[in-house]
Amino acid sequence: MLTVSSLDVSLAGAKILRDVTFSLKPGVTTILIGRNGAGKTTLLRAIMGLVPADSGSIVLDGKDILPLAAFARAPAGIGYAPEDRRLIPEFSVEDNILLPGQALKLSRAEIKRRLEKVYALLPELHIMRARPGNGVSGGQGKMVALGRALMVAEKLLMLDEPFQGLAPALALDYARTLSRLRETMRDLALFITESSPNLLKSVADETLLIERGAVNLQPRETQMTA
């Protein structure tokens, strides 16, 4: 579905990702484990087209999307929830969720269909839909960011350290939501970064490691299962 090959990315003249190669498959949850600064966020941003690559390819369903600017990759069905959420504070929760659908110029009917799907999966968002973006807690904001990413994630959903800073009860909620998501969107590929492997044991199908300044990506010896 998505294959990253020999991807090199530099930031401010320093090589951050070197020869990164891996594939994501439909219906498979892949976890990317790495310490702070290993390059997890840079990799997700490179897939989204938010940082330029030096070389390599990112092939989505047979098409190399690397030459495409971020806005041109947007219709490809990749949803992305960044680590820092980035909600628009003065917009309501619902308007934050709707933003990507509007940016993609989806029809009203399609936006409605996708919003209903998001609310069915995350009913707490429906309850807090009228609250302003700056009126939700950090953990609730992570849920909003998940809902917003789901508006575009027709093929692939990428979550950057979703458990970072979540209280234990919310982390459990979040993990349960991911399990429900896997049951309801069976063809969706999930790509989730974390610094600790323990947090995602229950949802990981495949695990990759990013190590030593983001140089190496390798399958783990042992697969983690529930």
Ligand SMILES: Nc1ncnc2c1ncn2[C@@H]1O[C@H](COP(=O)(O)OP(=O)(O)OP(=O)(O)O)[C@@H](O)[C@H]1O
């Ligand atoms: N805009 C930038 N300019 C220069 N270097 C950067 C920039 N953004 C990130 N880096 C560097 O790239 C490396 C990888 O950062 P990245 O944010 O991708 O790591 P990460 O694995 O997501 O870690 P974290 O969990 O701390 O975000 C780090 O050494 C970081 O300092």
